[in-house]
Amino acid sequence: MALETFPKEQTLEMRKRLIGQSCRLFFSHDPVKIVRARGQYLYDENGLQYLDCISNVQHVGHCHPSITQAASAQMELLNANTRFLHDNIVQYADRLAATLPNKLSVFYFVNSGSEANDLALRLAHQYTGHDDVVVLDHAYHGHLTSLIDISPYKFRKLGAQKDWVHVAPLPDPYRGMFREDHPDLAQAYADIIQSLICDVHKKGRKISAFFAESLPSVGGQIILPPGYSSKVAEYVRAAGGVFVADEVQTGFGRVGTHFWAFQLQGEDFCPDILTMGKPMGNGHPLACVVTTTEIANAFTANGVEYFNTFGGNPVSCAIGLAVLDVIEREDLRGNALRVGGHLKELLKQLQAKHTIIGDVRGVGLFLGLELVKDREDRSPATEEADQVVKRMKEERIVLSTDGPWENVIKFKPPMCFSMEDAERVAEKIDQILQDLKRTHHKVESRH
Ligand SMILES: Cc1ncc(COP(=O)(O)O)c(C=O)c1O
Numbered sequence: 001m002a003l004e005t006f007p008k009e010q011t012l013e014m015r016k017r018l019i020g021q022s023c024r025l026f027f028s029h030d031p032v033k034i035v036r037a038r039g040q041y042l043y044d045e046n047g048l049q050y051l052d053c054i055s056n057v058q059h060v061g062h063c064h065p066s067i068t069q070a071a072s073a074q075m076e077l078l079n080a081n082t083r084f085l086h087d088n089i090v091q092y093a094d095r096l097a098a099t100l101p102n103k104l105s106v107f108y109f110v111n112s113g114s115e116a117n118d119l120a121l122r123l124a125h126q127y128t129g130h131d132d133v134v135v136l137d138h139a140y141h142g143h144l145t146s147l148i149d150i151s152p153y154k155f156r157k158l159g160a161q162k163d164w165v166h167v168a169p170l171p172d173p174y175r176g177m178f179r180e181d182h183p184d185l186a187q188a189y190a191d192i193i194q195s196l197i198c199d200v201h202k203k204g205r206k207i208s209a210f211f212a213e214s215l216p217s218v219g220g221q222i223i224l225p226p227g228y229s230s231k232v233a234e235y236v237r238a239a240g241g242v243f244v245a246d247e248v249q250t251g252f253g254r255v256g257t258h259f260w261a262f263q264l265q266g267e268d269f270c271p272d273i274l275t276m277g278k279p280m281g282n283g284h285p286l287a288c289v290v291t292t293t294e295i296a297n298a299f300t301a302n303g304v305e306y307f308n309t310f311g312g313n314p315v316s317c318a319i320g321l322a323v324l325d326v327i328e329r330e331d332l333r334g335n336a337l338r339v340g341g342h343l344k345e346l347l348k349q350l351q352a353k354h355t356i357i358g359d360v361r362g363v364g365l366f367l368g369l370e371l372v373k374d375r376e377d378r379s380p381a382t383e384e385a386d387q388v389v390k391r392m393k394e395e396r397i398v399l400s401t402d403g404p405w406e407n408v409i410k411f412k413p414p415m416c417f418s419m420e421d422a423e424r425v426a427e428k429i430d431q432i433l434q435d436l437k438r439t440h441h442k443v444e445s446r447h
Contacts, residue, residue, distance in 0.1 A: 003035035004045050037062035040414045050396045056412040059279030060326040067282045070322035079315045088317035099259045101270045106296035108289045109312030113248035113277030114142030116287040120244045120273045127298040130206035137170045138219040138404045153218050172222050174359045190231035197239045207241035214261035217249045220403025221368025221410050229265040245271035252279045256337030256364030282323050286316045332415040336364035346426035354433045367411040380405035391432045
């Protein structure tokens, strides 16, 4: 099979002409054309290999043979919508249920993280009868109109905050309003939610949902203070609202110790609605909302059928089942724990050597390296982070940045990432930071 239809320059010219320019490319100054991939490796049109440190969608590895076989076998047989009775959807829901607390037991299958979050908003509204939503600052929950409305990362750029949306500070122990030296971070940040809820009530409004990622990713790979979610859930439920955990990025064993990132908050915490997406189908569009029977019943009670043409079709569910099988068979959760732990340790060693590394954080294969100009005032080293990403690309390692100041280099690679990959990444970052320091010194001594 030919790997290219057009030479790279022509592909680029056609893309500029035909595809909306708000759909951006990685490395827009010098885009990479990828024609095939396997595991954690991408290959360009000349056969050059790139190490992929950011594709959390291709969760069990790009083009995993078990996934492609499951997809093609089911495609040969049947793909129909969910109004016909079929085993795959119930078998898949049953397998997912086994990874979750009993309370989360009713599933709705959809095609993207955005669809999942939009449905979560509807479920919350229907169950509570309330309209208002509390979100964390810098959050992103999807591209639908309803989700731009609850994504400060997007609506701030548009200068348009809806009156039913309330933004709480990101509980970021490194850069947030309360930091790692605070005696009770969880309580301090949860107290703000409590007072926000009081303000909402004073305006005569009522909370429908608190909506947050279990580990805020666009916010800069943040690890929520332990105990935070339980306290917030208590306040939100007391106000008649529900707790929605967005695990579109973080689910399916990425954190290593648990299957779901919300479980990092302890045994006593369980959201009322959980949304999932990206890694579910290993690149096939498959996403889901799971909730309690009470919430699902309230949604059913409105008498309106929920129909989704593609959601939960036999091919999607065959793929979802194959993804779960590979996670188990290849112990990818264990791999995330071991390799992620090793990479974190290597990055910590670099932190001891390079003052530009302000913070190294994360769990499993969800890590962040925050660059700062000054460790005291923690001023973000945005340009330097950008330079590191560009230089890593020259080394054929694909990385990107996140966080409100785009100074957090993020790692969320396919879960088959190896110890050798981790070592190669750390070694190259070390070299690049040394080079940056040398260039910086030369410029300083010229002045
Ligand atoms: C946390 C989070 N929620 C929801 C979404 C939306 O998912 P999708 O792009 O599949 O619609 C994203 C996408 O980046 C996301 O990161």
